[in-house]
Amino acid sequence: MDEDAVSESLLTASGADVNALSARGINKSFGSLVVAADVELNLPQGVRYALIGPNGAGKTTLINLLTGMLRPDAGRIFLGPDDITALPPQERVRRGLVRTYQINSLFPHLTALESVTLAVCERRRVAATFWRSLTAYVEEIDEAHGILSALALADVCHRPTRELAYGQQRLLEIALALATRPKVLLLDEPAAGVPREESKDLFEAIAGLSNNITVLFIEHDMELVFRFASRVIVLVGGRVMVDGTPAEIADDERVRAVYLGKGHGALRV
């Protein structure tokens, strides 16, 4: 696996023009409601992209479309050079396109360690093995424990998920995603529902992720967006309104209009 990682990074280094994730002309509507209109997306390797926009702009829907939870009516999605438009969600995950959920979507009666070990086992394709004891998979368990330790969850790793504090559950969401060794990580409001002081810690953890991982996150708190994003996409009515650096976004009249008009609070830089 280590050799894989090395050769992969060599590959991406040589093919520098290839975006980690890109979308071409994504369209989706539910009846007359358009949730994605000609969405173009180019995420270069290693960027920290923020996806912002008013409620109902189609941010989560876009993540659902990119990860295959929803099928676009038209358009193509590429992971690196590969067209993944036709692949089912789990196959996209196996190729490195991974998401987390805005509302915790975890395994309530599994412990944190069990949950992450499960994700590691799935990645290593040993989760279909029913004839060997789980305890024979020392490397998998160690790796899971390592991920939990890195997110400060080691102390509670034997507690059932439903007994964890809310903030810890948010971290477990990220731990599950990391266990799949993502190349592109789509975070749907990773700090949703977490108190402001804690949400900074959470974003520090995200900022500390390896540069091999390309990150797109949805976030409403502009302070966090401007602090942690290297680029920002503004989505309004299923349409990409602006795609630029945080400074460009802050100066953009249309963005100001949308945000001030909707009462979302002023943009602070």
Add this chain to the structure above:
Amino acid sequence: MSSDTIAAPASAAAPTAPLAFLRAQGRWHWAEIAFWLATLLPFVLTPDYLVLASQVAISALFALSLDLILGFSGIVSLGHAAYFGVGAYTAGLLSVWGWGEPLTGLVVAGAVTGVVGYVTSFVIARFRHLALIMITLGFGLLLQEAANSAGWLTGGFNGLQGVHTWPIFGKFEFDLYGYTAYAYALAVLFLIFLVARRIIHSPFGLALRGIRENGTRMPAIGAPTHSHIRTIYTIAAIIAGVAGAILTQSTETVSLEALGFQRSADVLVMLIVGGTGKLYGGLIGAAVYMVARDQFSGLNPQYWYFWIGLLLIAVVMFLPNGILGGLAGIADFVKTKWTKTP
């Protein structure tokens, strides 16, 4: 290569603590050993009830099979008797056609049921909840009517005639008192239980619990949920088929009742009464249910289902996690009391 050097000290620094914890979970508990020793008691304590005991063991095996899909994977079934029946008829037909050797009969019955289970699992894996209840129910009814109408093969309404089981290992004849039948059923139950226990404590077992806990989340961690469901459904079908085959071999008859709706409902009740998702729930539920049925039908041969109904309601109301869940609750309560007042 470079990350190897980073990973090595990390795994050395973090010792086997998480591993030891998981190991302890899979270790045999004294209560488990006591349980299996207790299954030998009928031989000495109630030798007149060994036929009933063999029926309990068969039902326990059947309930264990249902627990693997319902209790551990969250796949609801109201037609599980279909697989029990396929196994029962396979073993019966094999004997009618001239091969009454029980052990190979079990293997063939398990294999045939496994094929049926695998084929149906493609449909099962696509549905959940209410749709699944309707599909399994429909499949059960379908198979029962097919067996009913194929009288030339199954004997139809009259049941399959002329089943004769050879002695086990050519030595142990199936006797009227159920001595061999119980020993046979118990031995198979124990062996398959060991297999089921291993499955539950394997990476696959963890994946099954993941499917039960949050099936929609599984694809998001890269899990091929459908393929997992197909595997466990096939395994469960094989076990149900083996249970059916033992019933045929020990009673030397097969009737349509083997794959009827009543049997599907009964096994569901046994599992829920005992406690789902605990491996032992189906075993204990089968014992309680079968003994209760035996006693109630002795008391009142006409209305005994009244008491079964009462038992079911009482258990679900007062022991939502079944008898085993209740026992575990009492054990926890005693333990905390014990540690609080030394």
